[in-house]
Amino acid sequence: MTAVADTAAGAGDLPASLAEIRDEFLALEVRDRLQLLLEFSNELPALPAEYEGHPDLLERVEECQSPVFIFVEVVDGVVAMHATAPREAPTTRGFASILAQGLTGLTAQQVLRDVPDDYPQTIGLVEAVSPLRVRGMTALLGRAKRQIAEKTAQAGTAGAPGASGA
Amino acid sequence: MVVEHDASPKFQEFAHPERLVSTDWLQEHLGTPGLVVVESDEDVLLYETGHIAGAVKIDWHLDLNDPVQRDYVDGEAFAALMSRSGVTRDSTIVVYGDKNNWWAAYALWVFSLFGHEDVRLLDGGRAAWEAEGREYTTQAPSPEPTDYPVVERDDTVIRAYKDDVLAHLGRPLIDVRSPEEYSGQRTTAPAYPEEGALRAGHIPSAQNVPWGKAAADDGRFRGRAELDAIYRDGAGLADGDSVVAYCRIGERSSHTWFVLHHLMGFEDVRNYDGSWTEWGSAVRVPIVQGTEPGAVPAR
8 A cells, every 4th residue: 555644543444334234234143134135225325316327437247146337436535336236136236235335435545455355255144145145245345446446546645634434 | 735727728738737827826826725835036135025925935045055065955954944934745836936937947946856746837937926016025924834754855857967968968958058158258147156167168069048048028938839949940859859958057957947848848858957067167078169069079
């Protein structure tokens, strides 16, 4: 990474937003985790209006079993993740919603440094939906991180000082 | 106790019309004693978003596959699954699901490995039920556990292993994957996750008939004449043929197995569930690339 100092507390720890989501899932019986995933699925926000007519801005995540498209913005070093997936693919919507809620508001540096690539395997969904399906979420996270890295590189510096965490 | 069959004229042209029910039939028969409705989907959450009233959920990953070995569950696990699903050995099971009944057909095939006698598909699956504006509920049933017997799985009749396929070479093979997978441009279905095959292409002499061709636009099975045109005229199958179907992990090909066996009446049809993820990584098995079936190598 660059020499930009990171002033956020707990550098290196899993960001609080994602830790909360993980703890929420792990507190539940395996069967009830599906219900929580469904809640996330229902909470996936619609795409911001400015992206609706711009499919070119969205990246298709080929590794997911259903069509899911993501777009990550980095504004002043702060991440916002958007995703869209069809109603008849609630699992994929749930995966995208967890990441959109967990990553949005973090600094780019936090995401790249503190969000492990295997986060999807640590939140108790492997037992609930199967390892193969969780791979789709891992791919979503991988692509989101890649977009963030690219956009951060374009912007020159990562994690603008003073950017607030979630 | 067998629940009456669906006498819809469309089904009577099939070899085993008793294997299909229509949406009308299912609506009328919901709640009939002896009938258990099973939903089996690709998406593990779809059932939770709403399902046919009284239907139980059976998931291919979590319920039908052995969690450790690459195999199906054994007789005891299957009996436990049937028991908690409220199924007795003589229940009439109707399976339905998403994606043209892709996973529903897979469940039906696995039930058949255990010799469950009366298991049928809802023609058109979820798509047909929804298109007609029929109701769903989010209320999961809590069936009374049953006393389902522990039955040994019989893998000798409708399941093929890799060695069976090697011995079968020279007789008809149907590769039901996408043209891109068949020719060797890729090892996964377009837009599907990489499930691991080291080499790309197809088994020599296999005809490529993507599984979805058997379904019409509304998700229902095509009629007999159209199926004949696809599999007899198109892929060269003839009466008396013994056929092996395969795909990537054996799910799409169980749909084709259903079509060839139950709808078209081919007696000897086996599903090679090891499929491309096994064949494409196996050492020294013959592979052909390109759009032509290719010749069976001399042995």
